[in-house]
Amino acid sequence: MTPGVAFFYGGMVKAKSVVSMMMMSFGAMGLVGVLWVVYGYGMVFGTPAIPGLLGNPFDGSIGLGNLLGIDEAGAMNPDLNGLAFAGFQATFAIITVALISGAIADRAKFGAWMVFAGVWVTVVYFPVAFWVFNLDEGWAPLWGVNDFAGGTAVHINAGAAALALALVLGKRVGFQKGIQKPHNVPLTLLGASLLWFGWFGFNAGSEAAVDGVAAIAWINTLAAPAAAIIGWLIVEKIKDGKPTSIGAASGAVAGLVAITPACNILTPGWAIVLGVIAGAVCALAIELKFKLGFDDSLDVVGIHLVGGIIGTLYIGIFGAGIGLLDTGSLEQLGKQAGAAAVVLVYSFVMAFIIGWIIQKTMGFRIKNEDEVAGVDTTVHGEEGYALETV
Template identity: 55%
Template sequence: MPEPTPFNGSNTAWLLISTALVLLMTPGLALFYGGLNRAKGALNMMMMSFSAIGLVSVIWLFYGFSMSFGTDTAGGLIGDLTSFPGTKTFLAETDLWGATGIPVYVFMAFQMTFAVITVALISGAISDRAKFAGWLLFALGWATLVYFPVAHNVWGGGWIFQKLHPLDFAGGTAVHINAGAAALGVALVLGKRIGWPRESMKPHNVPFVALGAGLLWFGWFGFNAGSELTVDSVTGLAFINTQVATAAAVLGWVIVEWIRDRKPTLVGASSGAIAGLVAITPACGFIDPWSAVLLGLVAGVLCALAVSLKYRFGFDDSLDVVGVHFVGGWIGTLWLGFFAHVGTNPSIESAFGAKDGLFFGGGAGQLGSQAGAAAIVTVWSFAVAFGLAWIIEKTIGFRVKPEAETEGIDISEHAESGYDLSNPGGSSGSSGAFALAGLGKSASAPAAQAPASESVAG
């Protein structure tokens, strides 16, 4: 850990606020994913996000933070597990995070929320067909074997950072490319949903989608601007870039829908916002605002087109994690190779050892660094996710039985339903959840007939 400096109350307050904002993003993701899903699997979809909060928070305390931000070990691949163990006490007055003057616990909590939502993002690719126990085991293994080492390599001073000096302000490689590659791997192992792509699987609750996107947009200011870890001009730069890039991406996605489908949609606008947020994440503190607008437009257009790739290649990425997060993460990461500007943020050179982008006279070196880091993370995350999912499927089973998938995974995995369709007039007896569970197949029939869900490409 860098040499500590005196406690800084302003920085600490800002990071506490940012931590709360980023934590809010995971319930926002649950609403976004839940609304995109079919009614009969909405709760299972949301449960995967909420369970990530519980599981990842605990393992982050005991060993995840040490693996991610501890002293280099194993050749810089991971951090030393003894650096910040959950059994050690850190004093608020003396145990501070480097030059920021922030207590270790505050930085630990901030980065914890990043780990939580990265794991939760993967779940959108496997809706309606994954056993909850299989998901928990996968989340535990992937966080340990992939997210923690990648976070160390990108942000914790590990091998990738030392060798390539990539720029990633808030998570283009460590979060979005990482989660998107894993989503593709696990989706390939679980296979296609019954009826996909023959049946139309549309979002069951579009207002949920918009509400979730709004909460994600709101929380993303903590995600991006909070990653400066202090209150200065770069914090403001990251904040304004986050807003204008996201706004431009909404326009880009809507324009594509208008030209291609003749009708702009709220689901499309919401998905465009997420695409813009994803793309600006690695670049928000390293580019000029005009460049952020251009990045948002490009991301909105390309991600809107990319979500159809699953039909071309035949993989069932249910809620377009690959098309939005993987593709958007690559766009934002490579963008820095062209538009990174030391004049905007001198720490590009002083702290990261990186260079101006190609369009600012820095040559192609930084573009190569960005592509190399993204490629390494892509291959590692995909390979481990595919292997973990395959092992789980061959042992305890990862995919639910066909009859459970057809009738509704909410009932089979959780014995509850998001909508009590058996008694629309209300009941003074058992709760709707247990009433539905008790009625069995006949009670779940209305849910099975509800509109199916497909995220963006519908």
């Protein structure tokens, strides 16, 4: 899925920024993958260091040692299910960081991005993942919040951080509506396809079993994004006069984001309704950056933050057995809203502080002249399309 993000984002930036954009995703894979094995797994699924809030990073988790089953004689007896789950959860940490990068496309230093990624995943993602994904110890599931595969921990978390970084780095040179068109539409469509394919495993795999819950999650991961494509394209046709392939790809991602927290607890019919709503609302939400004056380059806020909020709150109304329609109570909606708000505020504040410190010390944003020349050559010394001239 993270290479899918790289392609999805890479196709939408300038031709002279595609390498930089994709490198931010690959950098996240390298750094976060290592940190997860060294201490991230322990912070999320280790014995609580702070009950309800944080796991112990040194609780036998160095190198996933507590899953290797090393006996007194030093023999290794790996825990099949535990290691498989640890590997699966690593992908959540990696993609959450990668998603943020879209907000600062065309103007970020790679080294500064890597510093941000390492600090943010440590002080924000790992604790938030403990809150949400540690079903035995995290405060969110113990309180009764339903977030099956990461509406809060992944999408609201990444979207709030993206907004903070967009504010810290400021606007691109010449920022205005229609500042640029995607330089490679097929690349973006390829990325959306890889994302959707991987998302079936992302959502259905969160059940950690082959059963009816995994099956309904799978079907809903088909239904919601399919409906979201239609919702987005209808809005795009009414608003701009033409339905676009980028709109279809963005609509699919918006539907995937919205169904992520709810895929285990909606009937397919309500998943379709959620998809249409998410596609339409996110198609409108991406215009907020022009009205509010922040430069979220690739609409991480409009799709992931807004879509994550929609999906998280939707559970409180339409969730089977817990939503307003079934219980007549707003209690679940209140819990969903509370979890969304806590994650949003925590991630935004921490990301802003981290980003601001990096900007004031080593510098986060490249020089304007380097941005105009192109991030690929000035930062990486490469070109996405090295065409020889005669």
